[in-house]
Amino acid sequence: MTGAIEVQTCSRCRSDAIVFQEYSGQHLCGRHLSSSIRKRTSRELRAQLDLPKNATKDDGSPFIILIAVSGGKDSAVLLSMMADIIGGRRDVELVAGCVDEGIDGYRAPSMEFARELAESLSLRFETLSYEEMGYGRMDEVVKLMPAMGESHVEAKGLMPCSYCGVFRRQGLNALAERVGADVMALGHNLDDMAQSILMNLQKGEIERSVRLAPHTHSKIDGLVPRIVPLRWIPEQEIHAHALFAGLPIHHGDCPHAPGAMRQQSRSVVASLESLTPGARHGLLHSLDRIREMHLMANPDLTQDVKNCKECGEITSREICQSCTMRKWLSEAS
Numbered sequence: 001m002t003g004a005i006e007v008q009t010c011s012r013c014r015s016d017a018i019v020f021q022e023y024s025g026q027h028l029c030g031r032h033l034s035s036s037i038r039k040r041t042s043r044e045l046r047a048q049l050d051l052p053k054n055a056t057k058d059d060g061s062p063f064i065i066l067i068a069v070s071g072g073k074d075s076a077v078l079l080s081m082m083a084d085i086i087g088g089r090r091d092v093e094l095v096a097g098c099v100d101e102g103i104d105g106y107r108a109p110s111m112e113f114a115r116e117l118a119e120s121l122s123l124r125f126e127t128l129s130y131e132e133m134g135y136g137r138m139d140e141v142v143k144l145m146p147a148m149g150e151s152h153v154e155a156k157g158l159m160p161c162s163y164c165g166v167f168r169r170q171g172l173n174a175l176a177e178r179v180g181a182d183v184m185a186l187g188h189n190l191d192d193m194a195q196s197i198l199m200n201l202q203k204g205e206i207e208r209s210v211r212l213a214p215h216t217h218s219k220i221d222g223l224v225p226r227i228v229p230l231r232w233i234p235e236q237e238i239h240a241h242a243l244f245a246g247l248p249i250h251h252g253d254c255p256h257a258p259g260a261m262r263q264q265s266r267s268v269v270a271s272l273e274s275l276t277p278g279a280r281h282g283l284l285h286s287l288d289r290i291r292e293m294h295l296m297a298n299p300d301l302t303q304d305v306k307n308c309k310e311c312g313e314i315t316s317r318e319i320c321q322s323c324t325m326r327k328w329l330s331e332a333s
């Protein structure tokens with residue numbers, strides 16, 4: 001025994017493999033992993049995005065796709081893949097958009113990576129901060145959480161991500177509006193999707209699962225349709241590809257993440273996958289089937305959707321969650 005780690009050979013060529021897909025039994029080198037991710041991404045793009053041969057709008061302007069970027073690996077891979085696949089089209093404009101939550105030591109550096117990548121791909125880079133939107137920095141929101149929990153039952157026990165998720169969704173909608181986006185692309189990978197499906201199912205929230213992106217065949221009024229071209233690509237493969245391709249990515253974690261329900265779901269999905277390789281794909285296939293059946297029974301997804309009395313955003317309640325939280329914040333500060 002020398003203790004050396006045995007390196008597997010790629011299943012498609014003689015190079016060293018950098019990932020093993022247990023669910024397919026294949027070992028892939030960097031080059032073959034990249035081409036496989038590109039192929040899966042293109043296929044999903046075609047399936048999720050109904051782009052005519054010439055997508056130019058009547059006024060001569062291009063079809064605009066806002067790509068939500070964070071400086072992390074998923075959105076970096078999404079941005080570079082989309083630029084590679086459809087970036088050359090004259091009738092389509094890709095815009096990179098980053099929401100700045102105001103988290104010390106985390107967002108500022110990661111935003112610079114996102115900007116660097118967008119610039120290297122010659123794409124427009126837009127940002128919007130929680131402060132500009134009137135929520136204040138996320139670091140401040142976290143400090144006010146105990147006070148908000150004291151005064152409002154609904155706020156009791158909420159984690160930072162509960163606020164942040166609501167604010168980010170609003171921020172992305174506002175960015176989409178600012179750039180005149182026709183579609184928004186998000187970097188969710190297969191693990192993210194499986195985690196969301198599992199979290200919604202365990203809370204009995206079928207409607208919520210059905211409303212998960214992509215919104216290609218189930219448009220929600222008043223919302224820019226979301227697409228998720230990386231949804232079949234496991235996180236580990238995205239990470240390996242980002243490193244192999246030398247994409248500028250930020251490796252830090254958000255200091256407010258610990259304790260979130262997603263963390264729990266992340267480890268459940270990881271153990272499911274290691275016990276039964278292919279479990280993540282199975283969860284996503286199940287969602288697609290549930291969505292089909294649900295849409296057959298309820299073709300109109302917007303039936304329980306109203307407009308917020310304060311801001312007009314679509315919501316399932318009288319006053320939307322972001323306006324409610326904004327009110328709590330102003331009371332607590």
Ligand code: SF4
Nearest residue numbers: 160161164254256257
């Ligand atoms: S981990 Fe939570 S608090 Fe941190 S950026 Fe993500 S959603 Fe916001």
Ligand SMILES: [Zn+2]
Nearest residue numbers: 010013029032
């Ligand atoms: Zn190979």
Ligand SMILES: [Zn+2]
Nearest residue numbers: 308311320323
């Ligand atoms: Zn509102």
